[in-house]
Amino acid sequence: MRKTWSAYPYIFWIIIFTVVPLALVLYFSFTVKTPAGIQFTLDNFRRFSEPIYLKVLMRSITLAAISTVLCLLLGYPAAYILAKNKLKNKNALIMLLVLPMWMNFLLRTYAWLTLLERKGLINTILAHLGLPQLNLLYNEFAVVLGMVYNFIPFMILHIYTVLSKIDNSLLEAAEDLGSDPWHTFRRVVFPLSLPGVWSGITMVFMPAVTTFVIPRLLGGGQYTLIGNLIEQQFLTVGDWNFGSAISTVMIVIILLGMGFTSRYEKEQEGGGGLW
Numbered sequence: 001m002r003k004t005w006s007a008y009p010y011i012f013w014i015i016i017f018t019v020v021p022l023a024l025v026l027y028f029s030f031t032v033k034t035p036a037g038i039q040f041t042l043d044n045f046r047r048f049s050e051p052i053y054l055k056v057l058m059r060s061i062t063l064a065a066i067s068t069v070l071c072l073l074l075g076y077p078a079a080y081i082l083a084k085n086k087l088k089n090k091n092a093l094i095m096l097l098v099l100p101m102w103m104n105f106l107l108r109t110y111a112w113l114t115l116l117e118r119k120g121l122i123n124t125i126l127a128h129l130g131l132p133q134l135n136l137l138y139n140e141f142a143v144v145l146g147m148v149y150n151f152i153p154f155m156i157l158h159i160y161t162v163l164s165k166i167d168n169s170l171l172e173a174a175e176d177l178g179s180d181p182w183h184t185f186r187r188v189v190f191p192l193s194l195p196g197v198w199s200g201i202t203m204v205f206m207p208a209v210t211t212f213v214i215p216r217l218l219g220g221g222q223y224t225l226i227g228n229l230i231e232q233q234f235l236t237v238g239d240w241n242f243g244s245a246i247s248t249v250m251i252v253i254i255l256l257g258m259g260f261t262s263r264y265e266k267e268q269e270g271g272g273g274l275w
Helices: 003-029 043-048 053-085 090-102 105-116 121-128 140-164 169-174 181-210 211-219 226-239 240-270
Strands: 031-034 037-042
Touching: 003 031, 003 240, 031 240, 037 043, 043 240, 053 090, 053 140, 053 181, 090 140, 105 121, 105 140, 105 211, 121 240, 140 181, 140 211, 169 181, 181 226, 181 240, 211 226, 226 240
Parallel strands: none
Antiparallel strands: 031 037
């Protein structure tokens, strides 16, 4: 009986902060206001299928995918070094990795404005060295850089957690069987770390594809992503129905991605992770 009562606060929390908002989004996405009243329709989704909006969706997915790949390429070596090397200050390094996440997301993004702007720190250093100044702000490079900076801790932490749990006896057995470090990594370490890799990919791609602060600040509003489009529909245009329809499409895409990664992780756990 105590276990049943203890679950009620969580059930209440899920209903209020998950079920109700999702129900409202679904309601607005399938309705439209007319002089005759509220009518159920699919016009909001048909409107989203127009080329101009599909172009925004593809741009968002492309930049999010590029950011995710860069986070993986940069994050995996960092996680491997933290997990496998006997560093004296490992806890301090992990704390430094997590420390920026304690700051406000908006402040972290604003900090890059002072670094990338025309008279920012980077161009000032280049000018003192006699090198030409670079156009680092208000372009796709700045947007991707902001995404990588803000979301790479998620990739590193997930991979580090999995790598740190790998039994060292497996590595010793591979070494005793004559495996060199590269083959040990390719056939033992990397396959066993795939659950962390897929979790990291999910945790980076999902916020990257829906972010709106980064493209607005670092892209200068020149690169409208799907998050900016949703924000405009709710806050500027006031078309909650179309904004909800876009949100519903993104929810479906994210759920499909999460389902794929979850299924792959289960296959890795149940079917043997070693190649």
